[in-house]
Amino acid sequence: MKRVKRRYLALQLECENLPSEREFIDSVWSAVTKLYGEVGASTTGLSLINYDGERKIVVIRTSLVALSVVKASVAAITSISGKDAAVHVLAVSGTLKALRANIK
Amino acid sequence: MTRVFADLHLRVNLKNEQATQQLINRAARFGYSLISIPITLPLREEELAKLKASCKEAGMDFASRVDFHPRTENDLTHFLRKFRRRFEVICITCDTKEVARQAAKDRRVDLLSFPSLDYHKRFFDRAEAELASCSLVALEVDVKPLLILEGPPRVRMLMSLRREVAVAKEFKVPVVVSSGVGEEKFMRFPRDMASLAYTFGLDEVSGLDAVSTNPMVIVMRNREKLSSRFVAPGISIAKEGKTF
Numbered sequence: 001m002k003r004v005k006r007r008y009l010a011l012q013l014e015c016e017n018l019p020s021e022r023e024f025i026d027s028v029w030s031a032v033t034k035l036y037g038e039v040g041a042s043t044t045g046l047s048l049i050n051y052d053g054e055r056k057i058v059v060i061r062t063s064l065v066a067l068s069v070v071k072a073s074v075a076a077i078t079s080i081s082g083k084d085a086a087v088h089v090l091a092v093s094g095t096l097k098a099l100r101a102n103i104k
Numbered sequence: 105m106t107r108v109f110a111d112l113h114l115r116v117n118l119k120n121e122q123a124t125q126q127l128i129n130r131a132a133r134f135g136y137s138l139i140s141i142p143i144t145l146p147l148r149e150e151e152l153a154k155l156k157a158s159c160k161e162a163g164m165d166f167a168s169r170v171d172f173h174p175r176t177e178n179d180l181t182h183f184l185r186k187f188r189r190r191f192e193v194i195c196i197t198c199d200t201k202e203v204a205r206q207a208a209k210d211r212r213v214d215l216l217s218f219p220s221l222d223y224h225k226r227f228f229d230r231a232e233a234e235l236a237s238c239s240l241v242a243l244e245v246d247v248k249p250l251l252i253l254e255g256p257p258r259v260r261m262l263m264s265l266r267r268e269v270a271v272a273k274e275f276k277v278p279v280v281v282s283s284g285v286g287e288e289k290f291m292r293f294p295r296d297m298a299s300l301a302y303t304f305g306l307d308e309v310s311g312l313d314a315v316s317t318n319p320m321v322i323v324m325r326n327r328e329k330l331s332s333r334f335v336a337p338g339i340s341i342a343k344e345g346k347t348f
Binding site for chain 2: 014034035068069071072074075076078084085086088089
């Protein structure tokens with residue numbers, strides 16, 4: 001079986017009240033589902049890697065083929081659990097090591 | 105080469121100075137090098153100077169822009185005759201097909217915009233694109249409706265945008281992606297705007313061009329034309345000799 005290539009995304013969270021990890025990843029799933037449907041969302045292989053509440057930086061992982069889908073969906077987020085929010089993509093990388101070096 | 109990003113459509117009430125300043129600061133923080141806010145007519149020079157100064161202070165460039173909704177073709181030509189040499193960017197919002205066709209073939213128009221929610225008034229079809237490809241006009245797409253709409257209205261909007269962008273690509277009409285926002289919470293990083301453009305059919309490179317190269321080309325071209333040294337496209341006064 002062919003190895004699935006992945007990408008790590010560092011996201012900057014912008015909101016007044018910090019959502020929980022669960023609320024955040026649910027909002028990402030919800031955004032992907034709204035824009036691309038359930039079939040589209042199932043191809044993303046999304047998972048939450050790290051949630052830094054203090055710096056409001058979140059790292060998520062997705063498959064390379066769905067990278068554009070995830071980036072578009074993340075940019076379309078306007079609220080998280082009913083409160084105004086925005087999510088910006090800070091960096092994208094193939095390894096966590098490079099990603100961390102990028103956002104330092 | 106590092107890209108320089110531009111947002112040609114920040115919709116802010118210029119009377120609210122605090123909100124305007126906040127939006128300008130945020131645009132600078134997000135990495136935009138050039139922004140434009142539509143000026144409401146009649147033009148007040150001090151208002152324009154103030155905006156330019158605010159942008160300069162924030163480390164950005166400001167392009168003067170005016171939006172116009174002409175009712176007839178005559179309205180449009182009259183407006184262009186009067187204001188073309190006073191603004192760096194002119195955007196025409198087309199409410200009728202006649203106006204859309206006239207705007208597409210007029211080389212004095214920079215941006216064509218269509219009502220976001222009224223799908224019957226989106227006249228960017230193949231005929232329009234063919235006319236636009238022979239002039240210097242670009243198609244402007246605001247991302248704000250994509251952020252605020254949900255469900256069927258967003259689906260319909262994406263459908264229209266995807267069709268229009270495909271037609272624009274076919275006829276090599278440049279697409280400019282602007283935010284069209286007036287509130288800070290809807291502002292996005294330039295690269296996020298390019299990502300949003302992926303939803304209506306612009307690939308990564310075209311999306312980035314739509315927020316960097318295409319708007320910058322329009323502003324630079326018009327600045328050159330508006331400068332006192334401009335003679336004709338490609339000809340400008342390099343040095344003036346002494347008059348005897």
